[in-house]
Ligand code: ADP
């Protein structure tokens with residue numbers, strides 16, 4: 001007996017059963033567009049719309065026009081050229097003139113469909129081909145009342161693929177399916193917002209919005225539909241994040257750090273090497289308030305490279321110590337952990353604080369002792385890498401966890417730290433990669449955010465220059481002058497895993513070239529495939545100025561601090577992303593010397609690469625750069641977004657819809673402010689939606 005699984009709702013029906021689909025097309029839809037059910041198709045929104053309200057006369061057409069619509073008859077068809085480079089030219093005429101239509105592909109198929117003396121609606125982009133006005137690969141519909149009805153007005157454009165097109169599922173084909181679908185399911189499209197919200201926010205009802213997003217009845221309606229659906233998506237995302245945050249604040253107790261005592265006071269009075277900036281003071285106050293509130297702190301500290309986050313973290317750790325707690329500070333790489341350890345030790349060298357380092361290279365015998373000291377509470381601050389989250393590491397009183405460069409830690413790893421206590425420690429996440437506000441609101445929407453928006457005084461802004469490869473000798477003599485003044489330089493090569501071998505070759509070649517060009521200087525080389533001990537040795541030589549030029553890959557990208565280095569030369573800069581370039585640039589400008597960042601590229605470089613380099617030359621502001629980065633790449637390629645659920649967004653775009661997002665967040669927090677548990681009858685729909693989302697999406701956002 002065959003078991004027939006009945007779908008829970010009509011929307012879960014396999015797409016195969018939609019009229020006009022069937023097994024072959026449904027297989028292609030699944031493979032090519034990930035459309036398996038009615039619902040998947042419904043949420044497959046057009047990526048743009050074209051205005052087909054007007055039919056132009058041929059004599060009005062010129063090559064500068066965008067997509068336009070004509071109406072006419074075919075008078076002449078000619079196929080020419082050798083078999084594999086064939087082209088088809090077709091003449092179209094109306095009462096005002098003649099225009100050429102042109103095909104380079106699919107000629108067999110198109111030519112069979114075209115018939116003389118038949119009127120067609122032709123839609124495409126005019127251009128000029130060898131001085132003649134033509135439209136290449138236009139879409140053609142026979143001029144019938146039904147077709148005219150279908151194409152007129154604003155027409156949606158859906159993305160499609162060659163495979164789907166061969167099954168007649170081009171954009172028009174998909175539009176036809178959407179029509180069929182909408183008429184079938186319209187009554188299933190229940191409202192997801194309570195009436196009071198619809199009214200207050202003047203939102204278009206869901207049913208109407210779904211119809212208008214696929215089959216807009218005018219520009220005004222389309223705008224309303226888009227707003228409604230974007231708002232819905234962002235509102236529920238924010239509601240969920242904020243609900244989780246409130247839940248956690250209610251259910252999870254935090255340690256109360258009530259005092260500021262000798263550790264903080266002694267350090268502040270006697271050992272603080274420079275006055276704190278106003279921004280540093282402000283974020284320390286924010287953090288202190290959190291840690292004294294009885295709630296568990298979950299705070300993101302963001303600040304551009306060099307803004308002085310480490311010192312803020314240190315002061316917070318001293319507060320924990322004053323209250324009898326231990327701290328741990330976690331970094332994503334051994335180099336960084338080692339460096340943090342050195343920095344903290346230097347800051348604390350005259351204070352009675354026990355600080356230690358644990359990394360993958362810590363010897364087993366040494367580890368055993370450290371583990372014991374953590375368990376009996378003697379060891380107060382431990383710095384380390386992932387080695388810290390192994391189960392056998394136990395603390396007596398872990399009170400504060402500082403995580404540096406958090407996007408490199410997976411959600412699970414953070415969760416394991418969290419579980420080390422009955423009462424969870426306070427968590428301070430630091431990131432030197434400024435993130436655009438919209439991303440911060442979503443990626444870290446359930447964290448509180450502190451921002452250091454001020455640099456320590458006395459810094460001279462880094463000068464950034466773009467040079468072509470052909471100017472290498474000029475660049476080298478410039479570097480020579482700086483070295484003669486006693487400065488040091490980085491030379492960075494790209495290192496992208498897929499092309500590892502050629503990248504290593506380039507690096508080694510560059511290293512040899514630099515050695516030849518700078519015979520009077522010591523040159524070092526560093527890349528990710530070298531052993532850690534070897535890298536560390538090289539880094540140390542560079543820090544001590546025993547090496548003047550360090551030729552390296554992006555292993556030095558984050559955190560490395562050698563203030564005497566004042567030049568960074570980035571080879572093949574067109575291959576780096578914006579935030580990576582900005583991070584690399586942050587390796588210089590760490591002292592009172594004028595620093596330089598030189599971006600080298602070949603003359604040929606893509607449009608995006610040009611844009612990235614122009615932005616780098618134009619600004620040093622990490623926040624501005626991150627906004628541009630989001631705009632250029634979209635959220636999918638930004639750090640940390642993969643695991644966040646942001647990529648599930650179907651219609652909202654974080655780079656473009658920041659205004660909608662801000663509004664959604666405000667409204668969501670108003671709703672929760674009035675009704676924390678969403679227990680009021682008027683909010684019943686909201687609660688149901690959240691439960692549904694929890695079921696579908698799992699619980700990632702509860703962990704941080
Ligand atoms: P980041 O925020 O990139 O981690 P760091 O904490 O490494 O920055 O600080 C960069 C440099 O600035 C360090 O050498 C640090 O000692 C110094 N610094 C931090 N705070 C101040 C301050 N208030 N005044 C002057 N220098 C500071």
Ligand code: MG
Pocket residue numbers: 309310432559
């Ligand atoms: Mg840092």
